[in-house]
Amino acid sequence: MIVGSVREIKDNEARVGLVPGGVHALKDHGHPVLVETGAGTGSGVTDDEYRAAGAEIVATADEVWGRAEIVVKVKEPQAVEFPRMREGQILFTYLHLAPLPDLTRALLDGGVTAIAYETIRKPDGSLPLLVPMSEVAGRMSIQVGAHYLEHVHGGRGVLLGGVPGVPPAEVAVIGGGIVGLNAAKMAVGLGAHVTVVERSIPKMQYIDDVFGGRVVTLYSNPVNIAHAVRRADLLIGAVLLPGAAAPKLVTRAMIATMKRGAVAVDVAVDQGGCFETTRATTHSDPVFEVDGVVHYCVSNMPGAVPRTSTFALTNATLPYLLEVVNRGVADAARRDPGLAEGVNTYAGHLTCAPVAEAQGLSSRGVLELFSNPPRRAPGKGLQA
Numbered sequence: 001m002i003v004g005s006v007r008e009i010k011d012n013e014a015r016v017g018l019v020p021g022g023v024h025a026l027k028d029h030g031h032p033v034l035v036e037t038g039a040g041t042g043s044g045v046t047d048d049e050y051r052a053a054g055a056e057i058v059a060t061a062d063e064v065w066g067r068a069e070i071v072v073k074v075k076e077p078q079a080v081e082f083p084r085m086r087e088g089q090i091l092f093t094y095l096h097l098a099p100l101p102d103l104t105r106a107l108l109d110g111g112v113t114a115i116a117y118e119t120i121r122k123p124d125g126s127l128p129l130l131v132p133m134s135e136v137a138g139r140m141s142i143q144v145g146a147h148y149l150e151h152v153h154g155g156r157g158v159l160l161g162g163v164p165g166v167p168p169a170e171v172a173v174i175g176g177g178i179v180g181l182n183a184a185k186m187a188v189g190l191g192a193h194v195t196v197v198e199r200s201i202p203k204m205q206y207i208d209d210v211f212g213g214r215v216v217t218l219y220s221n222p223v224n225i226a227h228a229v230r231r232a233d234l235l236i237g238a239v240l241l242p243g244a245a246a247p248k249l250v251t252r253a254m255i256a257t258m259k260r261g262a263v264a265v266d267v268a269v270d271q272g273g274c275f276e277t278t279r280a281t282t283h284s285d286p287v288f289e290v291d292g293v294v295h296y297c298v299s300n301m302p303g304a305v306p307r308t309s310t311f312a313l314t315n316a317t318l319p320y321l322l323e324v325v326n327r328g329v330a331d332a333a334r335r336d337p338g339l340a341e342g343v344n345t346y347a348g349h350l351t352c353a354p355v356a357e358a359q360g361l362s363s364r365g366v367l368e369l370f371s372n373p374p375r376r377a378p379g380k381g382l383q384a
Contacts, residue, residue: 001031001069001070001325002031002033002068002069003018003031003032003034003068003069003070003072004036004064004067004068004070004072005018005034005039005071005073006039006061006064006065006073007038007039007041007061008039008042008073008074009078009080009081010078010303011284011300012282012300012303012304013042013075013300013306014041014042014043014303014306015043015302015303015306015309015310016039016043016045016306016310017072017073017074017092017314018033018035018055018072019043019310019314020049020052020053021053021314021318022318022321024053024054025318026321026322027054027055029322029325029326031325033050033055033056034055034056034058034064035050035055036060036064037057037058037059040310042306043306043309043310044307045310061084065081065086066084069089069090070089070090070091070092070321070324070325071085071089071091071092072092072093072317072321073091073093073094074303074310074313075093075094076093076094076095076096076097076100077091077093077106082103082106085106085107085110085112086110086111087111088111088112089110089112089113090112090113090114090115090329091112091113092115092324093114093117094116094117094118094133094270095114095116095117095118095344097114097116097243097344097352097359098245098271098354098355099245099271099272104345104350104355104359104361107344107345108345108349111348113345113346113347114343114344114346115324115329115339115343115344116344116352117130118242118243118270119242119342119344119352120339120341120342121242121342123338129313129317129320129342130178130242131178131316132309132312133302133313134178134240134267135178135182135312136305136308137182138180138181138182138183138185138186138236138238139186140301140304141186141238141265141267141301142186142187142192142236143186144296144301145160145263145296146234149169149234149262149263154261155261155294156259156260156261160190160191161190161191161192162191168193169193169234170192170195170232170233170234171183171194171195171233171234171236172194172195172197172228172232172235173196173197174225174228174237175196175197175237175238175240176196176203176204176207176217177203177238179236179238179240180196181207183236183238184196184207184215187234188214188215192234193216194215194216195215195216195217195228195232197217197218197219197220197224197225198217198218198219199220204217220249225250225254226254229250229254229255229258230254230257232262233259233262234264234265235250235264235265235293236267237249237250237264237267237269237274237275237278238274239268240268241354243352243353243354243355244354244357244358245271245354246268246274248274248275249274250274250275252276252277252290255275256291258293260293261294262292262293262294263293263294263295264277264293264295265295265296266278266295266296266297269281269298269299270299270300273297275295275297277290277295278295278297279295279297280297280298280299281295281298282298283300283303283304320339323336323339329343329346333366333370334370340367343366346369348374349363349369349374350364351364351365351369
């Protein structure tokens, strides 16, 4: 199977979907690899390193998209890339389709088999291809939040850890999953006073045990969320419903109760955000203000640290990529139901129920479609 990797074009996105080690592994299994020239530059990987691993360096993204049977990316295709996708092509990347109806329609109309990193599961229910970037984003959220709390960046001029005689900042984390845990770890390490709001009692017990009581846990309900938000100097949105739009747990009214110059970082922005005031921003224009609160809602946060992020991500994606290219999507998905959950679109059908619910569409089970493959009839669209 011809594998292609292109340079990312989302604003300030410097990660890349393949590294030389991955190219070498693919070549060892007999798969040709195409890499767009300069694709790895932002992550510190040169064309010569890709060549040494066995990749063919090609001049344009159009050529990669045109020749590759599977395109391996990091972020969802941008509008300019929609026409490059073709029927039967496999796309392997983060998609976060729930808040992106235009991309969903492009994938369906194009007959693309789209496998989303963020909805692949392991047998224990964990999300192995989301974990590494969630770790990065969780840690970055505190780093970014501390930056924008500085007065020169519009914040209220609070040092997260305080100093003797001056109390530390209050950090509230909404959600105790991978993002929330990593945010709490960084905030505690900097000396902040941290509260995590979570609905899972076992997770709260785990947080209490791991942090030795240094993190306050609150059960997630509107009253407790409002209390935590009101006290926060730095608010972190770390809510995830895999594949679905994030619930708006923090309302505009809650934001209005925060201190002037407080900072809100919504890591859930990829799935639409868990703050009612969220709107996606970019690394070029990362913040905006609502009711005196600085909002940071960049939808590709780990792209700011591409070297770390690229290698962490590709360590996790390569085993799944090898399964897909060695066995084909259908056989690989039958063997691994967790990989099957990653297939969001197939042959013009939406196969991810949470995305369908978010967009008011219907969906079909991908394993059912593999057993009864749909076909295209000229001028009549898809036939089951």
